[in-house]
Amino acid sequence: MSSNKTFINDNFLLENKYAEELYHNYSKNQPIIDYHNHLNPQFIAEDKIFDNITQVWINGDHYKWRAMRTLGINEQFVTGNGSDKDKFLNWGKTVPYTMRNPLYHWTHLELARYFDIYDLLDEKSAEKIYIETSEKIKSEAYSTQNLLKKVNAELVCTTEDPIDTLEFHQKLTKNPMGTKMSTAFRPDKAILISNDGYNAYVDTLGDVAGIAINTYADLRDALRKRIEFFAQNGCKLSDHGLDQIYFENFTESEINSIFKKKRDNQTITPEEALKFQSAILLFLSETYHEFGWVQQFHLGALRNNNARMHSILGPDTGWDSIGDYPQAQKLSSFLNALDSKDKLTKTIIYNLNPADNEVMATMIGNFNDGSVRGKVQLGSGWWFLDQKDGMTKQLNALSNMGLISCFVGMLTDSRSFLSFPRHEYFRRILCNLLGDEIQRGELPADMQWIGKLVSDISYNNAKEYFKF
Incomplete structure (x- = not known):
């Protein structure tokens, strides 16, 4: 990693x-x-407290969806009935291919600022990052108001x-x-x-x-x-x-x-x-x-x-x-x-x-x-x-x-x-x-x-x- x-x-x-x-x-x-x-x-x-990172990070984000589709990811794992974990793993697979797209910068800034994660997100690191972020995001410290507080909004x-x-x-x-x-x-x-x-x-x-x-x-x-x-x-x-x-x-x-x-x-x-x-x-x-x-x-x-x-x-x-x-x-x-x-x-x-x-x-x-x-x-x-x-x-x-x-x-x-x-x-x-x-x-x-x-x-x- x-x-x-x-x-x-x-x-x-x-x-x-x-x-x-x-x-x-x-x-x-x-x-x-x-x-x-x-x-x-x-x-x-x-x-609100979310159950996992997919719910707050991938659901509703058409920027990510366009990138995943371009890479050939099936819609099941974009907006479809794929599990939240599988959607995240497919996003992790996509991220290295987004270099020079702002998604690459945003992704790693967001992992660092909200979760103190400085590992590059890719196909190999995706499962570990999914587990770590989802464990954090289910806590009260990651409620919507606390997410806003973290960035001084x-x-x-x-x-x-x-x-x-x-x-x-x-x-x-x-x-x-x-x-x-x-x-x-x-x-x-x-x-x-x-x-x-x-x-x-x-x-x-x-x-x-x-x-x-x-x-x-x-x-x-x-x-x-x-x-x-x-x-x-x-x-x-x-x-x-x-x-x-x-x-x-x-x-x-x-x-x-x-x-x-x-x-x-x-x-x-x-x-x-x-x-x-x-x-x-x-x-x-x-x-x-x-x-x-x-x-x-x-x-x-x-x-x-x-x-x-x-x-x-x-x-x-x-x-x-x-x-x-x-x-x-x-x-x-x-x-x-x-x-x-x-x-x-x-x-x-x-x-x-x-x-x-x-x-x-x-x-x-x-x-x-x-x-x-x-x-x-x-x-x-x-x-x-x-x-x-x-x-x-x-x-x-x-x-x-x-x-x-x-x-x-x-x-x-x-x-x-x-x-x-x-x-x-x-x-x-x-x-x-x-x-x-x-x-x-x-x-x-x-x-x-x-x-x-x-x-x-x-x-x-x-x-x-x-x-x-």
Whole structure:
């Protein structure tokens, strides 16, 4: 069995003394505000204890699933009915083949940080590591709250649909533990009028809001009631996962007619769908501004590409990729429409296509109007880009065309309670980027000032921006 103590060491990814000083003195010990993830709030509120590492580490992780499938692992041992142990052993078999994929770094960082295991995970070591980790994870010391405590997570922000009861957020508020939990309002199902099951969803939304939704005005009233409910339960953010921002010219009568057609189960044309989606998105964004929320837009994913596997396993199971949508014109028009009414709230735009980094980095500068520090943000490297190269390119685009000093930093965007070393990964990459430029003489060796910049990006900027 190989050891990685010379691999995942104190100065992992830190290439010189300046990078080391920045990380260890200014970033490493900063708390984590994970302002966007898909963790299960019930598990947090009830301080769940898992039976084994597979349940917390492999189940739900489509990053790992894609890698296993690529290696030829049968779906039985990926998402199928294989035992938890067999799934882990097959993941262990896969890990050596993930070199140069971020999964290789994440895997060994997570084993080290949560379990103090510095052996390289491979086919030979997998069974021993499965036994050791599963013995630990069944103990109270590895409950969800204690897993969050191990990485100094101050607050986590989960993502919920407008119809959610927020019962587990309420439960944790009444019985606080260590890490605090908030939520983000995710109303995509109310926006995407062409989706299958849209009318059934609207019926449910109406039931939850206590409003019979027959007209577009009813839909807006129901969504507003749910925004009020979320705000009463401490929500300060919204989130949208869209291929691109919608912005088409429309009239109120057009939107009323389109919504009526849909409620009457008539076919909506693509043009009508775009007009409706534009209208409801503008309404929501103006409402977020009224409530003082931060709005987040995750743009650029091409989802559910494999129709056969999507029909078997459903969404979010590893069949998505980067899309090449046009982004600039509609995004500009959308932000401008809000800004022209002075109703543009704090906004984070996450870009999935690296070809659009500079587009997005320059777009945010158009709407930073001096009213709020870093009002419009280029979000951190997301999904396929939350790896060393992707994060570096995002940091470079933001630095070259904006102010990296105002950046609110990293998030996990994950369903796994073991994914928080991604914050460490990001912080090491950030510190090494700056340390390298100090060494080359491109930045002054003003460690106090650059250290403050690092501390701000690691924690302080998010603390101030979101005001949790």
